[in-house]
Amino acid sequence: MGDGRRYVDVVERRVRVGLRHRLAGSARAGAPEEVARSLVALHGTDPATVYLAVGARLGDAARTVVETGRALYEDGSLVRMHGMRNTVFVFPTDLTAVVHxxxxxxxxAREPANLLKQMAAGGAPDAAWLKEVEEATLAVLERRGQATAAELAQDEPRLREQFLYGAGKSYEGLHTVSTRLLRLLGQEGKVVRGRPLGSWTSSQFRWAPAPPHPELDIAGAQAALLDRWLAACGPATEADLKWWTGWRVTEVRRALEAIGAEEVRLDEGTGYVTAGDTGPVTGSAEPWAALLPALDPTAMGWQHRDWYLSPDLRPALFDRSGNVGPTVWWNGRVIGGWAQRADGEIVWRVLDEEGVGGEAEAAIVAEAERLRGWVGSTRITPRFRTPLERELTG
Known part of the structure; x- marks a missing residue:
């Protein structure tokens, strides 16, 4: 086009994914912390996703459960907390201040007022009462170190109070103060998710005090986070950045300017990379296959996904809310999906056969065996189930 901006085609973008997201065999990581740093964030809504995403990227996947659990709950090098789009992620702990x-x-800033409005409508006490309960809850948590909501309520009985939410609406129901308050404290960066009550697939968590961190300038923190993400996922469009961060477009543009992001041409329009990252990718990814879990950060990394996922595959691989299920990858694009049956067998199906031959099939079989080998007797059911995953397990 002659405008001076370099064109980055889909082939190069897929190579970047293989290398920078630790999916190519030669690029696999040596520890869970390396995986988290390479991806910036691991989606944490479904607890199993964190471990499955790490395992897909570790050179020795058999260490996944022990080392990821140690990083989260013993060493404290990874932390599960609220992040982008008010969603729970796992981050390297040194990103806590930046993310918050x-x-x-x-x-x-807005959630306390929303909660108080809902509580008042449901007949609950006022702001002063809620502030007292919040301070008392944090004090209990400091004493206990980690605790479930029920354990916290043993020391602070007001957490058991209930209020009517959505009176007269189809979703009317009783909400417990503990559930809403602990979520609010997480959004405020005061508490994080602690060790689960059960196995690594359990969604029942203890709560823990948030790691201490300095209060950062918002604009500076946004620039720092965007720089980290573009280094991992660039090139990306302005729409991709706005979607991933959940920020206003003015905030995205301000951060892009602050980090000196450079423009490239993509098939879908203008893309951005970090300063100095406009050149061809250094190194190349050998042919690779991957079985990535539901909500994997690579599969969910961009709003515009046509360059790695055909629109024809979406009805089978996504639920109605836009959550991606388990996916099968070949050389940087999604070609199908997988599931685990009740007997532990890993089953998969190719939906897009373009360029998929014997080499791809052998690589996928090897990945399925690798996955079953380290998952062992654990059974995994995605929190958000998709049509293909349900069909394969049936």
Whole structure:
């Protein structure tokens, strides 16, 4: 086009994914912390996703459960907390301050008023009462170190109070103060998810005090987070960045300018990379296959996904809310999906056969065997189930 901007085609973007997201065999990581740093964030809504995403990227996947659990609950090098789009992610702990300032403060500023409005409508006490309960809950948590909501309520009985939510609406129901308050404290960056009550697939968590962190300037934190993400996922469009961060477009543009992001041409329009990252990718990814879990950060990384996922595959691989299920990858694009049956067998199906031959099939079989080998007797059912996953398990 002659405008001076370099064109980055889909082949190069797929190579970047293989290398920078630790999916190519030669690019696999040595520890869970390396995986988290490479991806910036691991989606944490479904607890199993964190472990499955790490295992797909570790050179020795058999260490996944022990080392990821140690990083989360013993070493404290990874932390599960609210982040972008008011969703729970796992981050490297040194990103705690950046994530909270860049994405959490805005949510924390509006949520207390929303909760108080809902509580008042349901007949619950006022703001002063809620503030007392919040301070008492944090004090209990400091004493206990980690605790479930029920354990916290043993020391602070007001957490058991209930109020009517959505009176007269189809979703009317009783909400417990503990459930709403602990979520609010998470959004405010005061508490994080602690060790689960059961196995690594359990969705029942203890709560823990948030790691201490400095209060950062919001604009500076947004620039820092965007720089980290573009280094992992660039090139990306402005729409991709707005979707992933959950920020206003003015905030995205301000951060892009602050980090000196450079423009490239993509099939869908203008893309951005970090300063100095406009050149061809250094190195190349050998042919690779991957079985990535539901909500994997690579599969959910961009709003515009046609360059790695055909629109024809979406009805089978996504639920009605836009959550991606388990996916099968070949050389940087999604070609199908997988599931685990009740007997532990890993089954998969190719939906897009373009360019998929014997080499791809052998690589997928090897990945399925690798996955079953380290998952062992654990049974995994995605929190958000998709049509193909349900069909394969049936």
């Amino acid at each position: 300032a860049s994405t959490g403060i805005a949510v924390a």
